[in-house]
Amino acid sequence: MRFVLASQSPARLAVLKAAGVTPVVRVSGVDEDAVAAGLGEPTPASLVTALAVAKAEAVAVDERDAVVIGCDSMLLTADGQVQGKPATTEIARERWGRMAGTTGTLLTGHALLVVRDGEVVERVAEHEGTLVRFAEPTAAELDAYLATGEPLHVAGAFTLDGLGGWFVEGIDGDPSSVIGISLPLTRRLLRRVGLSVADLWQAPER
Numbered sequence: 754m755r756f757v758l759a760s761q762s763p764a765r766l767a768v769l770k771a772a773g774v775t776p777v778v779r780v781s782g783v784d785e786d787a788v789a790a791g792l793g794e795p796t797p798a799s800l801v802t803a804l805a806v807a808k809a810e811a812v813a814v815d816e817r818d819a820v821v822i823g824c825d826s827m828l829l830t831a832d833g834q835v836q837g838k839p840a841t842t843e844i845a846r847e848r849w850g851r852m853a854g855t856t857g858t859l860l861t862g863h864a865l866l867v868v869r870d871g872e873v874v875e876r877v878a879e880h881e882g883t884l885v886r887f888a889e890p891t892a893a894e895l896d897a898y899l900a901t902g903e904p905l906h907v908a909g910a911f912t913l914d915g916l917g918g919w920f921v922e923g924i925d926g927d928p929s930s931v932i933g934i935s936l937p938l939t940r941r942l943l944r945r946v947g948l949s950v951a952d953l954w955q956a957p958e959r
């Protein structure tokens with residue numbers, strides 16, 4: 754079965770490959786701001802889920818027979834802000850100034866579509882939330898972390914599995930969801946459409 758990851762995210766691909774699944778990667782090119790603008794006043798969870806659906810749908814149109822998964826991650830901070838990737842170092846610094854020492858929720862929307870004979874025959878979507886307890890980096894540590902550039906490319910300006918890991922005291926929930934795609938949630942979504950992860954383990958990359 755052809756399994757397509759509708760994402761340019763190296764993190765999502767790495768999570769799947771480490772878990773024994775090598776998907777076909779197709780970048781959706783979805784304008785996330787435009788999708789968000791069309792949602793009115795979404796909750797954070799409905800926002801990431803709608804974005805995940807938009808990404809999966811955009812890729813599914815070009816598939817004939819495949820399972821397509823799209824994801825979107827954002828950080829819901831303790832003070833109620835919903836944050837994607839920081840556009841600049843200064844924005845990342847400002848965010849860390851508010852995040853340090855607090856607990857946020859990393860939300861990842863997931864959408865899984867089954868395409869048969871060019872038609873979407875199944876569409877399931879949910880979100881996963883993982884609590885993330887942030888450490889309090891010193892000013893020097895924060896300067897050094899920002900200087901690596903890593904925070905600019907990731908939702909919430911931190912990573913769990915990269916340099917940001919030094920500044921995560923702990924999590925409560927699914928770690929793979931923080932990195933970018935929840936393995937247990939994806940397994941449940943596959944089951945809802947009558948598929949098993951074992952089907953994916955068996956599917957060679959085409």
Ligand SMILES: Nc1nc2c(ncn2[C@H]2C[C@H](O)[C@@H](COP(=O)(O)OP(=O)(O)OP(=O)(O)O)O2)c(=O)[nH]1
Nearest residue numbers: 760761762764825826907908912913914931932933
């Ligand atoms: N390695 C790693 N990456 C993370 C972590 N938290 C968030 N990210 C990355 C995963 C995604 O690439 C990015 C979240 O942004 P998006 O959900 O918009 O995905 P992105 O724009 O990267 O690709 P896509 O829109 O799916 O084509 O942040 C983490 O803890 N570790």
